[in-house]
Amino acid sequence: DSGVTQTPKHLITATGQRVTLRCSPRSGDLSVYWYQQSLDQGLQFLIQYYNGEERAKGNILERFSAQQFPDLHSELNLSSLELGDSALYFCASSRGQVGYGYTFGSGTRLTVV
Amino acid sequence: GQQVMQIPQYQHVQEGEDFTTYCNSSTTLSNIQWYKQRPGGHPVFLIQLVKSGEVKKQKRLTFQFGEAKKNSSLHITATQTTDVGTYFCAGLGDTGNQFYFGTGTSLTVIP
Numbered sequence: 001d002s003g004v005t006q007t008p009k010h011l012i013t014a015t016g017q018r019v020t021l022r023c024s025p026r027s028g029d030l031s032v033y034w035y036q037q038s039l040d041q042g043l044q045f046l047i048q049y050y051n052g053e054e055r056a057k058g059n060i061l062e063r064f065s066a067q068q069f070p071d072l073h074s075e076l077n078l079s080s081l082e083l084g085d086s087a088l089y090f091c092a093s094s095r096g097q098v099g100y101g102y103t104f105g106s107g108t109r110l111t112v113v
Numbered sequence: 114g115q116q117v118m119q120i121p122q123y124q125h126v127q128e129g130e131d132f133t134t135y136c137n138s139s140t141t142l143s144n145i146q147w148y149k150q151r152p153g154g155h156p157v158f159l160i161q162l163v164k165s166g167e168v169k170k171q172k173r174l175t176f177q178f179g180e181a182k183k184n185s186s187l188h189i190t191a192t193q194t195t196d197v198g199t200y201f202c203a204g205l206g207d208t209g210n211q212f213y214f215g216t217g218t219s220l221t222v223i224p
Contacts, residue, residue, distance in 0.1 A: 002157075045214070098211075099143075102158060102212070
């Protein structure tokens with residue numbers, strides 16, 4: 001157990017639907033990061049939050065959005081889902097804003113059918 | 114945007130052979146981190162390098178940060194089956210505030 005909790009572990013949904021992925025960071029970590037990993041692909045950075053505020057955006061689609069709540073948990077919302085959105089979505093957390101090692105959760109595997 | 118490339122993409126070695134993966138950035142990096150992802154698992158932080166020319170060792174693993182801070186390498190001596198997985202480097206640019214992950218090197222160790 002890395003200390004980063006992601007739910008659900010698996011999600012199967014139809015095209016056009018909307019889903020919410022949830023992440024609870026490791027205790028004491030203020031930064032939360034979301035990454036997308038497609039089959040045999042690397043980790044694509046989506047978005048970062050630090051202590052409730054958005055800090056950096058990567059290749060996140062307009063159909064996707066995220067937020068970090070006062071208790072520091074984060075949610076990634078994926079809407080108008082397409083087949084190509086099927087992937088493993090990882091949340092990671094770190095102590096500070098920059099330069100700390102990331103602790104990854106076990107991921108949410110999203111399958112869009 | 115910042116790009117971090119790794120070579121090779123795949124590597125198959127006999128158990129006991131050495132293994133090296135290389136990470137190259139198009140821009141100067143302030144930090145570089147290495148992660149290992151076991152098949153079906155999540156990335157696990159291994160180490161962070163900050164200084165130009167820095168070399169760090171963890172048992173059979175040797176990590177190096179280039180003098181120009183644009184490349185890095187991970188060398189595993191005498192691979193074991195427990196070394197199987199994908200190794201990612203992640204670079205932090207001079208003006209960035211989050212790490213960009215490399216494309217990864219998938220290591221297979223043949224017993």
